[in-house]
Amino acid sequence: MKLNMRMLALVLVLGIGLLLTACGGGGGGAQTGGGQTGGATGAPEPVTIQIGSDGENLAFDKKELTVKTGQQVTLEFKNNSVAQQHNWVLVKGGESAATQIANDGLVAGLEKDYLPEDQSNIIAHTGVVEPQASASITFTAPAAGTYLYICTVPGHYPLMQGTLIVQ
Ligand SMILES: [Cu+2]
Structure with missing residues (x-):
């Protein structure tokens, strides 16, 4: 009998818990709906993108990425190579800017992560990522357009590149 009362109490507690969860969920759902309706004017939801190097090739495993203007982008880069x-490195400007960054990065050397001192044409970048290691960076997606991302480790650009499309 004592056990049954305990079970009844447990059922009641669980029931109230479910009720509260249901109410909370409903409220959250309404808020999310409102946010989506105002999506045209509000900032887009943050996004996380995963990209890696393509095994031992001098290439990224994704040649094209797409984000939205003003979107907070968390980029997780995994170096899949063992060697x-x-x-x-996300470049502002086209091929000539990318070539300049790669050349200046080569001169700057490993201690500067193969990045030039003048970073005015760099929107975002990781440091040098060792074999099998990962890096995560967060940046705000620039104005709509097409941007190059490259690897500036000597000899990797222009082979190692891709395109970021900002919508
Ligand atoms: Cu590389």
């Missing part, structure tokens, strides 16, 4: 160092 090569790599980095991920």
